[in-house]
Amino acid sequence: MNFHTRKWIKPEDLNPNGTLFGGRLLEWIDEEAALYAIIQLENPRTVTKFMSEINFVSSAKKGDIVEIGLEPKSFGRTSLTLACEVRNKMNHEVIISIEKIIMVSLDENGVPTPHGKTQIEFVKDRLAK
Incomplete structure (x- = not known):
């Protein structure tokens, strides 16, 4: 898993319990997944279709720094x-x-459209072509 994006937990990101609001974290994840997919598929019209079960394992509090990791599966x-x-x-x-x-x-x-991609590409490799 590659961790690229970091977020600093600020007061406006907290729930009434004083920990990171789950909705805020899901917003960050959705945005990061969209950016990753847009770059990989080379299509700015890429959207979230599905998220499987979300497993909240632990919490974060004000001042913590969290990092978001994504890994392509298929x-x-x-x-x-x-x-x-x-x-x-x-x-x-x-x-x-x-x-x-x-x-x-x-x-x-x-309308869903074929993207023609079969493997992860890195922008630096596209630019070299």
Whole structure:
């Protein structure tokens, strides 16, 4: 799993219990998965279709730094399936894990469209072509 994005937990990210609000964390995960899929599929019209069971393992509090990790699992004809894990940057304790996030490539009419990808590509390799 590659961890690229880090978030600093601020007061506005907390729930009434004083820990990270789950909805805020899911917002960050959804955005990160979308950005990853858009870059991989080279289509800005890529959307979230499905998230499997979300497992909240531990919490985070104000001042913690969390990092979001994504790992590609498979390519479908119109989709990319990812796994996600969020952990505390300082102690590597897992905060949340999601086994499956399915992102779908859409055409200009909002209809799923084949993307033609079969493996992960890195932008630096595309630029070298």
